[in-house]
Each structure stands twice: as C-alpha cells, then as structure tokens.
Amino acid sequence: MTVISFVRKHLTRPLQLLCVAGLMTLPSQNANAQNLIRDAELEHSLTQLATPILNAAGLSPARVKIIILNDRSLNAFIIDTRHIFIHSGLITRMEDPSMLQAVIAHEAAHIANGHISRRLANMRSSRTAAGFGLLLSAVVAAAGSPEAASGIALGSAGSAQRVLFAHTRGEESSADQSGARFMANAGVDPEAMVRVLDLLHGQEVLSAGRQDPYARTHPLSADRRRQVRGYAAAYSGGNDITPAAQYWFDRSRAKLSSFTGNSRQTLRRLRNLRGSDVTETVLLQRAIALHRQANTRKAIANIDALITARPNDPYYHELKGQILLESRDPAGAVRSYRRAADILPNQPLILAGYGRSLLAADTRSSLASAKTVLERSYAHDPRQPRMLRDLALVYSKTGNPGLASLVTAERFALTGNMRNAKIHAQRAADQLPRGSQGWNRAQDVLRTTQ
Numbered sequence: 001m002t003v004i005s006f007v008r009k010h011l012t013r014p015l016q017l018l019c020v021a022g023l024m025t026l027p028s029q030n031a032n033a034q035n036l037i038r039d040a041e042l043e044h045s046l047t048q049l050a051t052p053i054l055n056a057a058g059l060s061p062a063r064v065k066i067i068i069l070n071d072r073s074l075n076a077f078i079i080d081t082r083h084i085f086i087h088s089g090l091i092t093r094m095e096d097p098s099m100l101q102a103v104i105a106h107e108a109a110h111i112a113n114g115h116i117s118r119r120l121a122n123m124r125s126s127r128t129a130a131g132f133g134l135l136l137s138a139v140v141a142a143a144g145s146p147e148a149a150s151g152i153a154l155g156s157a158g159s160a161q162r163v164l165f166a167h168t169r170g171e172e173s174s175a176d177q178s179g180a181r182f183m184a185n186a187g188v189d190p191e192a193m194v195r196v197l198d199l200l201h202g203q204e205v206l207s208a209g210r211q212d213p214y215a216r217t218h219p220l221s222a223d224r225r226r227q228v229r230g231y232a233a234a235y236s237g238g239n240d241i242t243p244a245a246q247y248w249f250d251r252s253r254a255k256l257s258s259f260t261g262n263s264r265q266t267l268r269r270l271r272n273l274r275g276s277d278v279t280e281t282v283l284l285q286r287a288i289a290l291h292r293q294a295n296t297r298k299a300i301a302n303i304d305a306l307i308t309a310r311p312n313d314p315y316y317h318e319l320k321g322q323i324l325l326e327s328r329d330p331a332g333a334v335r336s337y338r339r340a341a342d343i344l345p346n347q348p349l350i351l352a353g354y355g356r357s358l359l360a361a362d363t364r365s366s367l368a369s370a371k372t373v374l375e376r377s378y379a380h381d382p383r384q385p386r387m388l389r390d391l392a393l394v395y396s397k398t399g400n401p402g403l404a405s406l407v408t409a410e411r412f413a414l415t416g417n418m419r420n421a422k423i424h425a426q427r428a429a430d431q432l433p434r435g436s437q438g439w440n441r442a443q444d445v446l447r448t449t450q
Contacts, residue, residue, distance in 0.1 A: 001037065001038075001039040001041075001042070001255070001259050001322065002037075002038050002039070002386055003035040003036065003037050003038075003070050035069065035070030035071070036067065036068070036069060036070070037068040037069070037070050037088065037256075038349060038384065039255070039349065040314075040315060040318060040344075040347050040349040040350050041251065041252070041255060041315035041318070041319070042068060042252050042255060042256060043065075043066070043349070044248075044315070045248040045249070045251055045252035046066040046068075046086075046252065047061060047066065048244065048245070048248040049097055049100055049101055049104065049245060049248060049249060050064075050066050050084075050101070050104050050108075052101075052186035052187065052188070053101055053104050053105045053108055053182055053183065053186050053188070054104075054108055055186065056105075056181075056182040056183070056185040056186040057105070057108040057109065057111070057112045057178070057182045058112060059108055059111060059112060063082055064081075064082060064083070064084060064108070064111065065082065065083050065084070066083075066084050066086060066104065067083050067084065067085050067086070068085075068086055068087075068088055068091065068256070069085055069086070069087050069088065070088050070260060071087040071088060071089055072087070072088065072089035072260075073087055073089050073090075074087060074089055074090045074093060074199075074200065075087045075089075075090060076090055076103045076104075076106075076107055077107065078107050078110050078111055078116055079116065080116060081111050081116060084104060084107045084108065084111075086103065086104075086107075088256055088260055090103065091252065091253060091256055092253055092256055092257050092260075092261075093199065094196075094249075094253070095195070096192070096241060096246070096249065097241055097245040097246055097248070097249035098183075098188050098189055098191075098192035098241055098245075099192045099195055099196050099199075100249060101183065101186075101188050101192065101245070102179065102183060102188075102190070102192040102193040102195075102196050103196060105179035105180070105182045105183045105186075105188075105193070106175050106176065106179040106193070107175075108179065108182060109174070109175035109176075109177075109178035109179040109182065110171065110175050112178060112182075113171070113174050113175060113178055115171045115174075115175070172224060173224065173227055176193065176224065176227060176228050176231055177227075177231050179193060180193055180228070180231035180232055180234075180235045181231075181235055183235070184235035184236070184239075187239045187242075188239060189232075189236055189239045190231060190232040190235045190236055191232045191236055193228055193231070193232055194225075194228055194229055194232050197224070197225050197228055198225075201225070250281050251280075251281060251284065254281040254284050254285050255284060255285075255288065257285070258284070258285045258288035258289055258292075259288055259292075263288075263289040263290075263292040263293050264289075264293070266285055266286075266288075266289040267286070267289045267290070267293070270282055270285060270286055270289075280306065280309065280310075283302045283303075283305050283306050284302075284306060284319075286298075286299075286302045287299045287300075287302035287303040287306070287319065287323070288319075290302065291323045291326070291327075294327075296323065296324075296327040299323050300320065300323060300324070303316060303319055303320045303323065304320070307320065312343055313343075314339075314340040314341075314343040314344040314347065314350060315340070317336050317337070317339045317340035317343065318336070318337065318340040318349075318350050318353060320336040321333045321334075321335075321336035321337035321340060321353055321354070321357060322353060324336060324357075325337075325353070325356065325357050325360060330357050330358075330360035330361045330362075331361060333353075333357035333360070334354070334357045334358055334361060334366070337350065337353050337354035337357050338354060340353075340354070341354045341373070346376075346380055347380075348377045348378075348380035348381035348384065348387075349377075349381070349384070351373050351374070351376050351377035351380070352374065352377040352384055352386065352387035352390070354373050355370045355373040355374035355377060355387070355390055355391070355394075356370075356386075356387075356390050358370035358373060359374075359390050359393060359394060367394060367397055367398055368398070370390070370394050371391075371394045371395070371398055374387060374390055374391040374394060375391070377391075378391060378407075382410065383414055385411050385414055385415050388407045388408070388410055388411035388414070389408075389411055391407045392404045392405075392407045392408045392411065395407065401431060402427075402428050402431030402432040402438065403428070403432070403438055405424045405425075405427040405428040405431065405442075406424070406425070406428035406432065406438050406441055406442050408424045409421045409422075409423075409424035409425035409427075409428055409442060409445045410441070410445060412424060413425075413445050413448055413449070418448070418449045419449075421445055421448075421449050422445070422446060422449040425442045425443075425445035425446045425449065426442075426446065428441075428442040429442040429443065429446065
C-alpha cells in the first residue's frame with residue numbers, strides 16, 4: 001500500500017498554479033499534505049461496491065475509478081467525469097457497505113446528471129500521465145481547507161473551491177434523488193443515504209474552520225435531509241446487504257484503518273481476542289499493525305494464517321510481499337509478489353510491487369525480469385509515480401538513458417512538477433528515435449508543459 005503525498009507549490013501558468021507531489025510509503029510524514037492512496041486490494045474492494053451502483057447509473061465501472069485521499073476528514077467529491085474521490089476518514093466512519101454505496105451513488109449522480117461538465121473546461125485530458133497530474137494537483141489544491149487553494153489561478157481560495165467541486169442546492173437535490181434511484185435499481189436500500197446525512201448532521205452550524213469539507217461542498221440543510229428521507233421512502237425496497245458487499249467492505253475498512261490509524265492502539269484493542277473472535281479481518285489488522293511496529297516475525301505469522309485460509313487470494317500474497325520487501329528481504333518478497341502476480345497477472349499495482357522487489361534483488365537476471373514486469377505494469381496503468389521511478393532506475397541500470405529520461409519526465413508530469421518534466425522530456429526527445437513511440441510520449445509531456 002503506497003501513498004502519493006502532495007505538497008503545495010506555485011507553478012507558472014493559468015490552471016497550473018496548483019501544486020506538486022512526491023511519493024512516500026505509509027505512514028505519512030507530512031500531516032499537512034493531501035495524500036493519494038494506491039492499493040490493489042482497496043481499489044478492488046471499492047470496485048466491488050461501486051460496480052452495481054455505476055451500472056445502475058449508466059456509467060462504465062471500467063471508466064469511472066474510485067480514488068482514496070488519505071485524509072481523516074469526511075468528504076467525497078468529483079471534479080471530472082472519470083474519478084470519484086473519497087476521503088479515507090469517510091470510509092472508516094461508514095457503518096456498513098450500503099452507507100459507502102450511498103456516497104458513491106450520490107457522486108455518480110453528479111456525473112450522470114452532467115453537473116461537472118461545465119467546470120474545468122480547459123483542463124487537459126486525464127487520460128495521459130501529464131493530464132492526470134494536473135487533475136490531481138487541482139484536487140490537492142482545493143480538497144482541504146480554503147487555505148489549501150491559495151495557489152489556484154482561478155481566483156480566491158473560496159471561488160476556486162466552488163469552481164472545482166462545490167455544488168448548488170439544486171444539484172444536490174437532483175443528485176440525492178438520482179442516487180436513491182440508482183441504489184434501489186442496484187438492490188441497495190436507499191435508506192442508507194439518510195444515515196449518511198444523519199452522521200453529518202450539525203455540520204452547517206459549525207464555523208468554517210471546524211466543519212468537515214463535505215459541509216462546504218455539499219449543502220446540508222434541513223430541507224435537504226427531509227427530501228432525502230422522502231426519496232428513500234419512495235425508492236426503498238428493504239434490500240438486505242449481500243455477503244459479498246459486507247465482506248469487501250470489512251476488508252477495505254480493516255486495511256485502511258490499520259495503515260492510517262495508531263498501530264499501538266490497534267494491537268491493544270485486538271490483544272485479548274481468542275478463538276472464534278480472531279476473524280479474518282482481525283488477522284489482517286494484526287499483520288499490518290505488527291509490521292508497522294517492525295515486528296516482522298509476528299506480522300508474517302498472521303499473514304501466513306490468512307494465506308493458509310485463502311491460498312489463492314492475490315492480495316494476501318501481495319501484502320506479504322510488501323511486508324518482506326519493507327523488512328529488507330527482497331528474495332522473500334519476490335516469491336510472494338510472484339505468487340500474487342501468478343494469480344492476478346494483469347493487476348498493475350501488484351506488478352509494480354513485483355518489479356520493485358526484483359529491482360531490490362539487484363542481480364543481472366532480476367534487473368532483466370524487473371524491466372519486463374514493470375513495463376507490463378506501465379502498460380496497464382501508467383499513472384503510478386513509484387512504478388515510474390522504479391522503471392526509470394531499471395532503464396538506467398540496463399543502459400537505456402533515453403527511456404529513463406522519458407519515464408522520469410512522465411513521473412514529474414504526473415506529480416505536477418512541470419519544470420522538471422519539461423527538462424527530462426526534452427532529454428528523452430533528444431535521445432530517442434524521432435517518430436518512435438517513446439519520442440511521441442516525450443512530445444506529449446512537452447505539449448502539456450507549454
């Protein structure tokens with residue numbers, strides 16, 4: 001599990017006076033930074049919960065991605081038609097999967113109803129690494145407190161925030177009604193939307209500095225709450241939560257809370273559990289908390305118990321690989337990541353971890369294998385800064401300076417550092433054959449940095 005950590009910094013062009021980013025592993029060392037969490041298991045879990053909702057909304061689950069921001073406050077929002085951003089704090093506060101699906105349904109309704117189409121009309125396409133970097137920079141600049149948006153060229157902090165993702169009361173009512181309908185059509189009880197608003201009740205009477213961001217981007221009036229109760233009553237079908245939804249919700253919340261919460265408190269809370277109380281999620285939480293306490297032996301014992309129970313679960317093998325790699329056992333990490341990749345061969349984040357472990361092994365054969373694996377990861381998802389850093393290092397070590405400069409340029413573009421992106425893209429363009437695929441990718445970065 002990795003976190004892309006964003007720090008605020010001015011750039012030089014309209015709509016690019018946003019911020020730049022770096023990559024770090026959990027736990028975050030910068031309490032003031034917005035962080036983007038990338039994790040194969042979490043993304044799979046959220047996809048499982050979102051798919052029936054997105055299908056009901058007429059949206060493609062393959063095109064609309066759920067992205068987690070490592071932020072303890074409660075918020076969810078959109079700023080384009082391809083991504084739904086949810087704060088980790090909101091996920092961990094949800095009491096059951098239907099409440100999280102209610103959040104997803106509401107944001108999906110903003111997309112389906114066209115509420116975002118008139119905003120950020122000049123934002124470059126998020127399909128490229130550089131374009132997605134601009135998108136993420138916008139999120140970081142405006143997702144938190146008003147001060148966080150001080151670098152945006154769209155105007156004052158408050159107006160920038162409104163332009164990026166604040167919704168009118170009319171849009172909120174429309175999204176609530178459509179979201180409730182999507183939930184009912186997906187077999188999810190819309191009453192969960194009422195419980196989400198009840199959780200947030202009282203936010204609007206707080207001063208702006210004490211409010212969760214949700215209250216600043218989604219009006220929470222008493223009239224809105226009454227309307228949502230009406231929508232829930234109209235569409236409610238009394239549907240039960242499916243075992244699959246409950247399972248993936250429990251796993252995602254357990255993993256997220258264990259990586260972002262206090263590991264000592266986690267271990268203290270789980271210390272006296274015995275017998276049937278030691279559930280799958282308890283073992284998962286223990287493994288992560290023990291790893292964060294540098295108790296590798298006990299962490300591996302817990303993850304091995306999970307693997308024994310679910311030998312073909314790729315995410316448990318992946319987690320074991322991460323623990324071993326971060327505990328300076330690259331050979332063991334290679335074996336675990338290889339097993340995860342054998343089970344799920346096209347998962348880009350698993351492939352990225354596998355390639356990282358091969359790179360850490362640092363032999364001639366492992367570097368050759370790392371190049372192949374990381375290129376496969378890139379082919380499936382080029383928007384991974386850490387993978388791009390590893391791939392650049394592999395290219396450098398194997399005598400491909402032009403490609404090393406290219407993926408370094410893409411990494412800087414993805415993380416918003418357009419100055420360095422331009423420098424490395426020009427180096428790549430000078431070294432790669434004119435008209436080649438790599439040369440064309442370098443031109444894409446150069447166009448974005450103009």
